Amino acid sequence: MSERPALTVARTVKDLRWQVFAWRAEGLRVGLVPTMGALHEGHLSLVRLALESADRVVVSLFVNPAQFAPTEDFASYPRGEDRDREMLAEAGCHLLYAPDATEIYPPGFSTTVTVGGVSAPLEGERRPQFFGGVATVVTKLFNQVAPDVAVFGEKDYQQLQVIRRLVRDLDLPVQIIGAPTRRAEDGLALSSRNAYLSADERVVAGKLNVIMAQMARSVAAGGAVITAEAMAADALRAAGFDSIDYIEVRHAEDLSTLGPGPIGDSPARVLAAVKIGKTRLIDNIAV
């Protein structure tokens, strides 16, 4: 017999709450890791981090239509629940919560949670409905699961900051933990969307993190933000990226702009979104 716990699957809020209620009655702490499935080692590292802070870990799997624009990849987003379940059981997850869309958005649904400020620039500019969709579904997941702690990857750094703001602003009784980004050997951040890359594109993709690290070192050494951003953009184009949505140095918490000169004492983060062919990649690193 394996030591790992059996993986329960809940499809409804009712079943989910019944299980969490039973855990609570035993005095157990509950952790939540929200995902859109298509799990990889990055997600499993979130599960393992959650297990350090909670006795029981719920992973939610919901490809949220509200955070995709009509032109985006909702229909083609990678899905494979059987494999996800095996990986979660192996990682020690206790419950997979995989509702369908009508369980999350029943007829008549008409409420939106909007986080201003930190959600406005970068991804917010390029994907106008993204953070509204995220904030609404995360508020619902928190209310459905009622976790003590929730783990989000730093890979989606702006999302993590939006959720921290959301939790503070709405007094959601949950502790948010940001988990370090897991990377391939060449530094490419693990992402479900990496599955879209051809072999040649995959080689180019690996240079993103290298260029961002150079940029972070330059800014940390007192270099001007405007110069570092321009040089990084040039380097990306030379490396073979087809387009650059942004590559910027921002304040690490509220994501306000820094520069054009040196950042001084400001906590800072380099954030980038680029395209290779049809695939859009995002990444970020601390300065």
Place this chain on the structure above:
Amino acid sequence: MSERPALTVARTVKDLRWQVFAWRAEGLRVGLVPTMGALHEGHLSLVRLALESADRVVVSLFVNPAQFAPTEDFASYPRGEDRDREMLAEAGCHLLYAPDATEIYPPGFSTTVTVGGVSAPLEGERRPQFFGGVATVVTKLFNQVAPDVAVFGEKDYQQLQVIRRLVRDLDLPVQIIGAPTRRAEDGLALSSRNAYLSADERVVAGKLNVIMAQMARSVAAGGAVITAEAMAADALRAAGFDSIDYIEVRHAEDLSTLGPGPIGDSPARVLAAVKIGKTRLIDNIAV
């Protein structure tokens, strides 16, 4: 010694949660009655109703700046916490939660909860920021207090329906109870804003409910909505009301329009907003 419990006052989320946590540890059920203070018998009836469903009742007192437009009566809204406290203790309330504005909206606050659909017509048209302000602060209060049950007056009928929608849509784990409107002898709904009325205006105000009741009877008897609405508007003007924001028959749950003919089997509600001098009054009754 009086039998009534001592009234505790909490000014911060931390103090509030400490008290509620202690009650929960004893297995007690907690009820919440959100108010803007300036309490009257109507509010106390909500407290007594909450006491029927909960072991401990929290009344929140917060005049929420976010739900007043700049032209509205935020600054002059009646306030008197000492009297409110006496009335609450007498009614059996256990805890008054009276935060100041920076406790509810700390620096950097930037999240908004928006309920579409049911919040759009009637009050939503006349007071565009009202329900956004209400939905956001009520979500916060629910997350701060974590009540088992919350009581709202039917006096603010559209608000009650907006909150029911909000609770369903965001999966807030709280039961909503609507409390019947308390009325003066002539039928005028009790309201903190009645304090603005002169003696002459008070006489006119008492006719609102009479006209609405006639309208409801006419529609219930199969009369056409369009006729009932027109006759009621004429009657209000004849009775001395200075202006009519609306007097309408609406679907009782989603507040969609009914008519112009008879309502058939639809659950229906008559809702009205009128002005006497500078004072705006709202009321509603079941058909």
